[in-house]
Amino acid sequence: MPPTVTGDRCSWLAQSSDVQTFGKQGQSGKAGKIGSQGKNSDSLTLFLDGSPLKLDISGQKGVNGENGGNGSDGNCSGQPSNVTRNLQAAGGGNGGNGGNGGDGGNGGALTLYATNLDFLRQVTVNAAGGAGGFGGQGGQGGKGCRCSRPFWTIQTCSGRPGDANYSCTTREFSCQDGLDGATGNSGRNGRGGRLGQLTLIQIDRPLTADQPSATVPLSELKERGYILSKNSWETRTGAVSLFAPGSLIDDQYRILVDRSERSFILIWNAPQEFNRFANQRFTLTLDAQKEMRVTVPxxxxxxxxxxxxxxxxxxxxxxxxxxxxxTQLEAKGITGNGTDLRLFLEDKASQSNLIGTKFKVRYRVTRWQADDLQTSPRTDFVTRYEGDMPANLVRQDGNQFILDIGQLPLPVESLRSGTGVEIELLATRSFAGYSKEQKIVIRDTIKGSNILRR
Incomplete structure (x- = not known):
């Protein structure tokens, strides 16, 4: 603020930024403790016989939140006098926030077995949720300190009175009262607990949990069999109307409408020894039509x-x-030459009495001999035949197969003794709707005296 000059005197108002505080700020009040949640009611399961019953499975009330603590007043020491600064008195402490109220506990779940719905009319049930606790009140703010002297002036002179350079300056200062502390916020009221819900089962024995699928060892399926089950439920409204007047429970309830049970048993009429397969597992499943489905590994x-x-x-x-x-076929070599060239295979797993077998063959020749064929891969083979192996050229003796390669439509020179050959077989093995392929490659040199093709 610019000076005001009157004669040889100047008056000044001190700048507001030049402030000195006095006293001590009051402490804020502590926040109120949050109320704990009310206890949920235990679940209850009963078999009804028509006798009158009164059931209280209501949830507990939530605990109220505590009030916030009050803020303390400012510690007001005496206002300093004749200071050349503006003064700010200390403020009061803020009130603490109130604690939130605890939520109410939930009403208990009620499971009733009743073969007659009229039995429920004899039951009065209270499955209300507990009320929420009230939120605590916010604490009051503390009082701020007050100024005993709101304004004062200080005069400062320079020079000697009567001299031309003599002047005086008067500065005015102020004191600001301390602010009262703010009132704390009140806590939130707790939410009410949920109503308990009814599950209604219209049978006279305990309901076992459903098991619509299972993976079971063959040993168990053969000895004891296995039972799958599936419980079917509906969600309905109108639970309150099922009970005696004055009952309080969630109006939506679950009711068992069907229980399906299906049994499965394994009958082993196979010639194979069962113990080899006893630890294998079938997966059993009840489908949407409640039919048994079996998945074989x-x-x-x-x-x-x-x-x-x-x-x-x-x-x-x-x-x-x-x-x-x-796929345990193993090549045992070739014999003969010309039209008598034969290839021998053996089923190491001894399963060929059950498994059907068809062959495709690719017959290729090279100028290299057997030793060269085994020690390094060749790329100069020439294909002389590729196609199905006719069934009349395949003989089976137990677990041994004899393929009359020499009877295929091959050039005579491709069957001569000393010819390097690569015979690639693709065996398709089939059984009871299953099928799998096995590739077998034989590299060898045709041996023996040459026999002319007939």
Whole structure:
């Protein structure tokens, strides 16, 4: 503020930024403790017989939140006098916030077994949720300090009175009262607990949990069988009207409308020893139509049929093969030459009495001899035949196969003794609707005296 000059005197008002505080700020009040949640009611299961009952499964009330503490007043020491600064008195402390009220506990779940719905009319139930606790009140703010002297002036002179350079300056100062502390916020009221809900089961024995699917060892399926079950539920409204007047419960309830049970048993009529397969597992499932579905593990090939009698599914096994045993064909070499050139295979898993086998063959020749064929890969083979191996050129003796390669439509020179050959077989092994391929490659040199083609 610019000076005001009157004669040889100047008057000044001190700048507001030049402020000195006095006293001590009051402390804020502590926040109120949050109320704890009311206890949920325990669930209750009863079998009704028509006797009058009064049930209280209501949730507990939530605990009220505590009030916030009051802020303390400012500590007001005496206002300094004759200071050359503006003064600010200390303020009061803020009130603490009130604690939130605890939520109410939930009403208990009620499961009733009743073969007659009229039995429920004899039951008065209170499954109300507990009320929420009240929020605590906010604490009051403390009082701020007050100024005893709101304004004062200080005069400062320079020079000697009567001299030309003599002048005096008067400065005015102020004191600002301290602010009262703010009132704390009140806490939130707790939410009310949920109503308990009814589950109604119209049978006279305990309901077992449903099991619509299971993966079970064959040993158990053969010895004891297995039962799958599925409980079907509906959600309905009108629970309150089922009970005696004055009852309080969630109006929406669950009711069991159906329980399906289906049995499965394994009948082993296969010639294979059962113990080899006992630890394999079938997966049983009830589908949407409540029919039994069976999933056989991928590593097991089964020939069997399913028979259904009432609610019992019988799975009859006539033959069983491990998938790993299907592709155990091993080349045992070639013999002869010309039209008598034959290739021998052996089924190391001894399963060929069950498994059908078809062959495709690719016959290729090279000028290299057997030793060269085995020690380094050749790229100069020439294909002389590629196609199906006719069934009349394949003979089976137990687990041995003899392929009359020399009877294929091949050039005579491709069958001569000393010719390097590569015979690639693609065997398709089939059983009871299953199928898998095995590739077999034989590299060798045709041996023996040459026999002319007929």
């Amino acid at each position: 991928s590593e097991l090939w089964i020939e069997g049929t399913t028979q259904k009698r009432n609610n019992v599914t019988e799975f009859v096994v006539y033959n069983a093969v491990f998938e790993r045993d299907v």
